Amino acid sequence: MALKIHPRLVLWGVRMGFVSYGWDAGVLGGVLQTSAFQTAMKAPDTTTTAMIVASFLLASWLGCCIAASPWSDRQGRRVWVMVGAALQIVGTVVSCTAYSTGQLIAGRVLIGVGNGFVVSTGPVYIAETAGTAEQRGPLVGILMGCACIGTACAYWIDFGFTYASGQVIWRFPVAFQIFWSLLTLVLVFPNADSPRWYFLRNRPDEGRLILGQIYNDEATAERVASEIKTELHQEVGEKLRFSDFFIDKSETKAATRIRDGVILVGVAYLMGINMIFYYMTTIFQVYIGLPPSTSSVCSGAATTLLAIGSFVGSIYCEKGGRRKWLLWGSALQSIFMILFVALLAVNTKRASAAAAAMLFGWILVFSPTWAPLPYIYVSETMPLRHRHTGVGLSMSAQWLMAFLTVYAGPIGFEKVGWKIWIWFLVFNVIGFPYVYFFLRESRGRSLERMNELYNEKLVVGDSSNGSVADADGGAVKEDVVVEKV
Template structure:
């Protein structure tokens, strides 16, 4: 790399980009997001059945069953930083694919609450790995002009996985007559077998992800950092031709060379310049979770039941509608992120979610019609899907310098999973104390604070190469 002649910016050599190949790479890597979305949300439809099976009655046990996977997410996220630097991006994608399949199958086969918890945590490790590596890998292999759209593809895959899980829950669950006793409910098909198949259904897409990962190239930026210039050149040439490859190699090499005297370590994250990037990435990660949107997925059945929906089939159908809205507005985000820009979308998202939550709180307090509550939750999900959900992942993947990107993404996503654990575990406790109305007021207030965080702390990054930033 030391002997390379500086070339023009990669952005000047985009005429020969082979977007079909680039999209194939991004789609294959984003399958990790699809499994992430399915595994994360399937519990929303399964919980009312496995809670009966395992005799879960206290708020703390219910919260633990719903949030335990997040401990695995945290472990996977922390491990991914060091492992992606040592082993590369592709091996970690492969490891997450295998873990998804194994953990889902064994969660569905669990006959004790302890075994259920263990395999949910293992599944969380898979989520933690893929949530770090998939967006980072896509960001590192994507041309700057389309990087936002391609990284957003990972979020699109997540919401597709969410919708598939919700549809699977609806199709797998059998109608249950109203008014059954606890003993009668325990013997129903949903309680004995239905929730198991909801988890096991993810095994097939896990196998597909495993096979696709075997054909992915390694990240050119990781290869160049390790001195594998020829392998990096081969991948970049296949993406955009010879001129693009040489320009990319030159830009990456200069970035690496200017910093090669500084050994990359966790302590570099706290150096001036990088420290600001870490602060904003962690703050955005926490904000994305504490908007409370994941509560609308993980505790959807309880939220809609409190709003007046009583039939299980009706509730599951409402949950599918939330997934469809989530998908629709994520598609919209893919077209907006590289045109409108990251900062404007984040500001709009905070405003829209806050308004939806505060109106939803009023709806619960004033006992408005249940259909109106459904509409307000759909409004919040739409705002989230078009803004904070995808844009936060894009920003986390692109704000860090090359030398500390893996560790920076690892810390940021770890903060995201800690925030998600706190959110998911505390919802039953907060709801018991202040009710549904008070809970939505809290989440709305957090969104308003997030508006000021984004307004004063975030600068625009669209259209800039990773090396420029």
């Protein structure tokens, strides 16, 4: 049977996987305070509730680590996405039938491991099957928008079911995640793996076949195949050494790229987004002091805003470059977070309403900048031989930091009150100098030309006319080719 790939099916399949991720990120946030959930789980205390929510995150970290291991690359991008979706279905069945916190946590652990597989390999699958460098950034960035759509839909479904009665109030929203995971399986299954993976596994004929289907042009497919082979040749013999993560003396700087990606994603998820994501209704209702119905509406509106902003940032990420979006985001987010913390400290009714407005302002800035851009950056800057490891470890940093904030955040708020938000403020501020001094601009480059960012002696393609040929056959302008820090 001949290999076939349908890039649009791949794209929509991975998107549904990210909708599933967003759904699980938001669905419990809207039902934790309902009497039906409290009755079924026997009124869990703050620590137990935090573990119910955060177990998904810790398990997602484990899933990313498994997908990042050296032997995992043998299975390919496609298989890991499908296995992850299947695990999510099993975990959802366990969760929605739970009558104890132990069973619910077990179900969320299975969902989390599956989610780790999807989130760590899905962006790589899309990046490696994107037709052009200009398409790659928006296509990968939109994945975070899909996650935000999942969260927003989950919150609105939660809000609608607050008018129902009985256990269906929380069980149906939790169970509906199966729908998104099934779509992921159905859409991804008919496709071959990415062409870069076939070349990496020393199967060039299959890689060329898939490239021909993606580009629908034999000359372009052959040129990209030649660039992939050149990239692999550049990376031959370069192994990851622990010392390289501190002082990298290798030509392609593989360890440096992985380290930069891990720190970038880690900082992004220490800015407070998961604390807001998972406890949106609780923040508005308990921390800010809004009525329950108003809190539900505000939660739905905030997650909807997050989804819209993520799409905007993804669509326009090619304008200005990755670094500028991240720098502006960090600066503006810091301002909103400072005001938010100050207003919480005042602790009056008017100050609480203003704090809610500042939180919306923070989401308005975060959603088009630090929400999609880290995904884009790590999926395109990793070297081919270590791409699965680099992206997997970067995504594991997301889940580890998210677990830390989601588990410790509510407990910290009980102990120190509004001061817990200073923790998130610090990382909003740290984001600016980190991006400015350490990250390099990757906009406009094909995946096979990323090595040049770290060693100018490694040139792929024809540069005789003062520009370097890109994977799509176009030319990259000089200001895009060399932007150094």
